[in-house]
Amino acid sequence: MRDTLWLIRKTFMSTFKNYLNLFIYFVFPVMGILLATLVQGGTGDSELKMGIVNHDGGQAITKRMMDSVGKQDSMLVIELEENEIKGRIASGELDAAIIFPTGFAQSLIAHKPADVKIVSIKGAQVTGQVTATLDQHINNMVSVGRAAQGDEAKFIALYDKFQKPGFELAGKKVEDQSVNFNKTNQSIGYLLILMLVSASNLSGILIKERENRTYYRLLSSPISPRTYVLSNIIVNLTMMMLQIAVTLLIMMTIFHVDPGIPYWSMFLILVLFALVAIGLSLVIVAFSSSSSTASGMQNMILIPTSLLSGCMFPLVLMPETMQQLARFLPQYWLLDTFSDLQQGGSFGELSLNLIILIAFSVVFTLIAVYKFGRNNDTRSYI
Amino acid sequence: MNVLEVKQLSKKFGDFIAVDNITMSVKEGEIFGFLGANGAGKSTAINMIASLLRVTKGEIEVLGKNIAKHSKFAKMNIGIVPQEMAIYEDMTAYENVRFFAGLYGLRGAELKERVIEALAFVGLGDKHKSYPKNFSGGMKRRLNIACAIAHRPKLLIMDEPTVGIDPQSRNYILGSVKKLNELGCTIIYTSHYMEEVEEICTRIAIIDHGKIIAEGTKGQLKAIITNQKNISIEVRSAENLNKSKLEAIAGVNRVEVEDRIVKVTSDSEINNLNRIIQQLMADDLEIRAVEENEPSLETVFLTLTGRSLRDQ
Numbered sequence: 001m002r003d004t005l006w007l008i009r010k011t012f013m014s015t016f017k018n019y020l021n022l023f024i025y026f027v028f029p030v031m032g033i034l035l036a037t038l039v040q041g042g043t044g045d046s047e048l049k050m051g052i053v054n055h056d057g058g059q060a061i062t063k064r065m066m067d068s069v070g071k072q073d074s075m076l077v078i079e080l081e082e083n084e085i086k087g088r089i090a091s092g093e094l095d096a097a098i099i100f101p102t103g104f105a106q107s108l109i110a111h112k113p114a115d116v117k118i119v120s121i122k123g124a125q126v127t128g129q130v131t132a133t134l135d136q137h138i139n140n141m142v143s144v145g146r147a148a149q150g151d152e153a154k155f156i157a158l159y160d161k162f163q164k165p166g167f168e169l170a171g172k173k174v175e176d177q178s179v180n181f182n183k184t185n186q187s188i189g190y191l192l193i194l195m196l197v198s199a200s201n202l203s204g205i206l207i208k209e210r211e212n213r214t215y216y217r218l219l220s221s222p223i224s225p226r227t228y229v230l231s232n233i234i235v236n237l238t239m240m241m242l243q244i245a246v247t248l249l250i251m252m253t254i255f256h257v258d259p260g261i262p263y264w265s266m267f268l269i270l271v272l273f274a275l276v277a278i279g280l281s282l283v284i285v286a287f288s289s290s291s292s293t294a295s296g297m298q299n300m301i302l303i304p305t306s307l308l309s310g311c312m313f314p315l316v317l318m319p320e321t322m323q324q325l326a327r328f329l330p331q332y333w334l335l336d337t338f339s340d341l342q343q344g345g346s347f348g349e350l351s352l353n354l355i356i357l358i359a360f361s362v363v364f365t366l367i368a369v370y371k372f373g374r375n376n377d378t379r380s381y382i
Numbered sequence: 383m384n385v386l387e388v389k390q391l392s393k394k395f396g397d398f399i400a401v402d403n404i405t406m407s408v409k410e411g412e413i414f415g416f417l418g419a420n421g422a423g424k425s426t427a428i429n430m431i432a433s434l435l436r437v438t439k440g441e442i443e444v445l446g447k448n449i450a451k452h453s454k455f456a457k458m459n460i461g462i463v464p465q466e467m468a469i470y471e472d473m474t475a476y477e478n479v480r481f482f483a484g485l486y487g488l489r490g491a492e493l494k495e496r497v498i499e500a501l502a503f504v505g506l507g508d509k510h511k512s513y514p515k516n517f518s519g520g521m522k523r524r525l526n527i528a529c530a531i532a533h534r535p536k537l538l539i540m541d542e543p544t545v546g547i548d549p550q551s552r553n554y555i556l557g558s559v560k561k562l563n564e565l566g567c568t569i570i571y572t573s574h575y576m577e578e579v580e581e582i583c584t585r586i587a588i589i590d591h592g593k594i595i596a597e598g599t600k601g602q603l604k605a606i607i608t609n610q611k612n613i614s615i616e617v618r619s620a621e622n623l624n625k626s627k628l629e630a631i632a633g634v635n636r637v638e639v640e641d642r643i644v645k646v647t648s649d650s651e652i653n654n655l656n657r658i659i660q661q662l663m664a665d666d667l668e669i670r671a672v673e674e675n676e677p678s679l680e681t682v683f684l685t686l687t688g689r690s691l692r693d694q
Contacts, residue, residue: 221485
């Protein structure tokens with residue numbers, strides 16, 4: 001055990017000395033979350049910050065119209081002057097501004113609504129929602145105006161009646177979690193790729209030590225090859241657990257992503273995947289004669305399988321055949337586990353997924369052990 | 383007492399026999415020269431002694447204990463200086479020696495003391511904070527040695543420790559080897575430089591095609607070829623030398639040319655010096671000096687294996 005700790009200590013020292021490693025292990029996953037956030041479009045909160053310019057003075061009908069817009073859950077409304085619009089929109093303080101023209105109230109009473117102007121630099125993403133809200137209100141007002149037949153007092157009476165319907169409508173807001181779930185899955189997809197790369201990098205130390213002949217010296221010491229490989233696996237697993245913990249912590253505290261799955265269960269499932277990644281990296285090492293061969297194998301295996309299994313974009317975008325092929329890949333089973341848990345599945349229902357992930361890890365490790373054991377030279381590990 | 387005892391040792395790679403039934407022993411306090419051309423089986427034998435390679439057949443004993451049963455004991459008592467540099471470039475000289483010494487169970491104050499001692503022994507005491515990437519070839523070689531001696535092995539195996547370094551570093555290393563030996567360390571030394579082997583080794587074994595073809599002291603090995611003499615003739619230019627005519631002279635076994643020196647190996651019982659000189663004069667070579675030497679280890683090796691060590 002003392003020997004194992006001695007080797008672990010040295011590997012950690014070398015790993016942390018290399019800043020590029022730290023960048024790959026900890027900074028890249030955070031960049032992955034950032035990228036996922038950008039791709040999936042912000043936090044998922046859709047509250048629009050609206051400015052309203054009222055050129056119709058103290059007209060009660062226009063005021064009530066403004067109040068109606070302000071009552072929308074998805075809109076935050078402030079009143080301002082027209083000359084403030086440009087500055088506030090440019091600074092991001094407002095998403096859009098609505099300008100009610102002079103005579104707007106009268107035009108409603110006359111059931112011939114005047115044009116309302118909407119100013120935005122975000123385009124249809126914002127104006128679409130505002131236009132839909134306004135259109136609905138204006139159409140209602142036009143109907144009221146038609147019923148009032150041009151009588152302002154009647155219009156207001158009918159409008160008040162319209163605002164207080166004889167029935168109670170209970171509304172419940174359904175939270176749209178799709179953005180958060182997509183963001184989580186995308187971030188986890190990137191994390192899986194980086195976990196595979198990190199595991200290969202750390203197992204690659206075994207090849208590098210073979211190349212720089214330090215392994216020859218290590219093997220001539222009382223350290224057994226098994227202890228040596230075990231120490232590498234322990235460092236690899238520890239680094240990956242750190243990588244997962246840091247990534248999830250940043251997702252939780254800085255990006256405020258609600259993955260729809262408890263963070264601790266995400267951690268445990270990802271640790272299971274870490275074992276798969278380590279097993280696969282050992283297979284790559286076992287079948288590689290040099291760093292360049294290992295690097296080539298990494299490129300040939302890690303990126304295409306990650307693409308195919310939905311780590312970079314949703315699997316549903318791919319043809320059916322590809323989707324079927326993805327079932328042979330461990331990344332698919334991890335993402336599928338997360339997706340099912342987000343849909344309310346329980347761990348019990350997902351035991352098959354978890355067993356498949358464990359099986360991948362065991363099979364990869366056994367292949368590596370078998371290959372290591374067959375090397376009849378000084379570079380043999382087992 | 384024998385520090386190393388090798389009995390009928392063989393190693394096969396598929397159908398290829400790399401080491402073929404070799405038996406040898408190294409006594410305590412010896413500097414044992416182990417010579418062989420590339421592919422002769424020298425490294426395979428050394429790797430088996432160092433427990434780096436499984437033995438196909440035979441036994442190896444280190445300090446009286448069979449390494450198959452007492453691998454850890456053997457490894458604790460052996461130090462290896464591999465031919466290629468086996469050091470970490472991203473660790474300082476001190477960290478390198480400390481890490482490798484730690485693999486032998488050394489810790490704390492004892493470890494620190496041994497590391498400082500090993501670095502000082504190879505003349506890198508003042509470079510302990512430096513990284514090997516900033517070292518010259520000779521300094522790296524010395525660090526390579528320090529990593530192998532910090533745990534004070536009883537048997538030190540040095541595989542070509544002076545390859546590719548400047549004469550000053552080579553002299554330093556050879557001096558260190560002698561000093562280590564005086565301190566009680568038994569050494570197995572391999573080198574392509576025969577003069578090094580002649581200078582420091584007390585006993586020598588020559589391996590060829592997996593078999594030990596000769597073993598003994600320098601005198602004993604040279605005695606194998608007492609029927610031969612070496613004649614070195616310095617000429618102004620060897621361009622016009624007709625080698626085949628020279629080789630056709632009775633008694634001449636081999637002719638080699640190194641720069642302006644014509645080296646002739648001949649049967650000692652045949653007096654053919656006059657004919658050799660006459661032939662050189664006939665080739666219009668201007669003779670500057672003629673010297674007759676007793677056989678060197680190089681000649682012994684050449685005679686026994688038919689190959690030169692350095693021309694591999």
